[in-house]
Amino acid sequence: MIVNRLIETLGADVVWPGARSDTRFHRDWTAREPVQPLAVALPRSTEDVATLLRMCNDAGIPVVPQGGLTGLVGGAMPSADCVVINLSRLAPAPKINRDARIAEVGAGTVLETLQQAAADAGLVFPVEFGARGSCEIGGMIATNAGGVHVLRYGMMRDQVLGLEAVLADGTVVTSMNPLKKNNTGYDLRQIFIGSEGTLGIITRAHLRLVPIEPARAVALLRVPDTAAAHRLLDMLKTSVPVNAFEVMWPSYYAYACETTGTEPIAAGEGVLLLVEITGPDEAALQEALLTALVPWMENGVIEDAVLSQSEAQAQALWDIREANEALSTKYRNIIGFDVSLPRAQMQAFHDECIDALARLAPGSQMMCFGHLGDGNLHLAVILDGAPDADATTLKSRILTAAGARSGAISAEHGIGTDKLAWLHLSRSPEEIGMMRRIKTALDPKNILNPGKLLPPVSSAT
Numbered sequence: 001m002i003v004n005r006l007i008e009t010l011g012a013d014v015v016w017p018g019a020r021s022d023t024r025f026h027r028d029w030t031a032r033e034p035v036q037p038l039a040v041a042l043p044r045s046t047e048d049v050a051t052l053l054r055m056c057n058d059a060g061i062p063v064v065p066q067g068g069l070t071g072l073v074g075g076a077m078p079s080a081d082c083v084v085i086n087l088s089r090l091a092p093a094p095k096i097n098r099d100a101r102i103a104e105v106g107a108g109t110v111l112e113t114l115q116q117a118a119a120d121a122g123l124v125f126p127v128e129f130g131a132r133g134s135c136e137i138g139g140m141i142a143t144n145a146g147g148v149h150v151l152r153y154g155m156m157r158d159q160v161l162g163l164e165a166v167l168a169d170g171t172v173v174t175s176m177n178p179l180k181k182n183n184t185g186y187d188l189r190q191i192f193i194g195s196e197g198t199l200g201i202i203t204r205a206h207l208r209l210v211p212i213e214p215a216r217a218v219a220l221l222r223v224p225d226t227a228a229a230h231r232l233l234d235m236l237k238t239s240v241p242v243n244a245f246e247v248m249w250p251s252y253y254a255y256a257c258e259t260t261g262t263e264p265i266a267a268g269e270g271v272l273l274l275v276e277i278t279g280p281d282e283a284a285l286q287e288a289l290l291t292a293l294v295p296w297m298e299n300g301v302i303e304d305a306v307l308s309q310s311e312a313q314a315q316a317l318w319d320i321r322e323a324n325e326a327l328s329t330k331y332r333n334i335i336g337f338d339v340s341l342p343r344a345q346m347q348a349f350h351d352e353c354i355d356a357l358a359r360l361a362p363g364s365q366m367m368c369f370g371h372l373g374d375g376n377l378h379l380a381v382i383l384d385g386a387p388d389a390d391a392t393t394l395k396s397r398i399l400t401a402a403g404a405r406s407g408a409i410s411a412e413h414g415i416g417t418d419k420l421a422w423l424h425l426s427r428s429p430e431e432i433g434m435m436r437r438i439k440t441a442l443d444p445k446n447i448l449n450p451g452k453l454l455p456p457v458s459s460a461t
């Protein structure tokens with residue numbers, strides 16, 4: 001049987017039968033019921049990954065790639081008939097080329113480890129989010145992760161200069177080209193970025209680093225609506241280096257203030273914004289931000305505001321925005337959404353969701369926050385007070401509202417299994433057909449993360 005053959009070939013310190021494997025590989029962050037796979041493999045090298053894939057492909061056995069298991073859409077959840085390939089061991093110390101501002105990293109390198117290595121060299125890896133202590137570079141590339149600095153630096157896709165991946169049949173494709181410009185045919189690395197483990201297993205990457213900006217100034221503001229927020233963002237971009245432009249609706253802000261034990265400004269009725277600018281000198285940044293905001297305070301568009309006067313105050317304001325990480329400890333039954341919307345649709349989408357929830361799930365709560373500067377809203381729909389609500393109906397209603405407003409049903413987290421049924425709301429039949437053709441060409445036996453990202457062929461699209 002395949003498990004014995006894998007153990008004979010790679011060793012009992014690389015492959016474990018499902019029943020004897022560590023149960024932490026049986027589930028992801030989303031707290032689904034654990035599933036015991038056929039086997040768990042922890043390869044030590046790209047060659048091990050190639051051997052695992054070649055043998056599983058020959059035997060027609062599905063494989064599920066895993067990184068830090070922090071994905072939020074079920075993409076790394078095993079099935080009972082699969083071999084889990086967890087990449088955490090592919091984590092040599094990051095090699096930092098300070099002059100070229102490039103890091104060479106293994107797929108298993110934890111984000112925080114890379115951030116520290118970059119900082120030690122006086123540089124920054126600009127992707128940043130709350131799972132930094134657990135998520136791994138391979139998983140971040142596979143999900144094209146975003147975070148709070150996309151506005152300034154872009155998503156994972158914008159950081160990957162080159163990568164190495166192993167195809168379903170064990171072929172190693174090394175595109176570790178660190179050049180900024182390379183117009184020699186198809187950009188193969190892009191095929192793997194955001195592919196959620198369905199086209200190949202990423203083993204290494206060259207990533208872009210940026211210079212450190214040691215100081216920041218942060219403001220928390222309230223404006224009447226998202227239209228005013230967008231006008232403010234456009235103005236700020238012409239005068240200061242905006243690093244983050246985050247939004248919180250009052251219900252989320254009230255929860256976050258309670259959680260952090262602070263309320264720097266009143267919640268009011270509009271939207272709250274967190275603005276961060278970065279640069280070499282804190283006092284100069286505070287001055288520049290104040291100068292940019294004063295006319296908007298005087299004309300009343302900014303209804304209330306507080307500006308950080310120290311790094312500690314800047315962090316305290318960020319703690320309010322990042323209090324979403326504690327939502328799952330306060331509430332038991334939450335459905336999470338991460339949608340993208342055109343600017344003009346954001347406020348109307350928010351209001352439509354509030355109305356729909358009041359009708360479909362009386363007693364529910366909706367908390368909305370996100371990366372306004374990127375057009376990305378996160379919704380936490382809390383059903384603790386609406387135990388009879390049908391989660392699938394609510395999900396369908398909200399994702400359909402996003403699709404109807406020309407939005408994307410996922411801005412950052414991906415499709416996984418969670419959003420499979422709704423992919424057609426954001427992608428045309430032709431686009432889904434082309435995705436299927438790429439998948440069939442690279443993985444004809446459909447062994448790589450089957451049942452994730454692409455809906456079954458029998459479905460309408």
Ligand SMILES: Cc1cc2nc3c(=O)[nH]c(=O)nc-3n(C[C@H](O)[C@H](O)[C@H](O)COP(=O)(O)OP(=O)(O)OC[C@H]3O[C@@H](n4cnc5c(N)ncnc54)[C@H](O)[C@@H]3O)c2cc1C
Pocket residue numbers: 028029064065066067068069070071072074075076087107128129130131134135136137138139140141142143144145146147148196197198200201202203325412413416449452
């Ligand atoms: C507290 C918290 C905050 C978060 N904030 C953000 C945020 O602000 N922005 C954002 O974009 N995301 C955010 N996320 C989710 C984010 O997608 C993941 O944290 C991260 O990108 C996934 O990395 P991982 O190593 O945990 O991957 P996993 O969860 O292990 O896997 C994710 C997917 O990638 C595939 N995969 C993993 N490794 C590989 C590989 N080497 N090769 C091929 N496929 C692979 C898996 O099969 C799966 O489909 C957050 C998550 C948490 C828990």
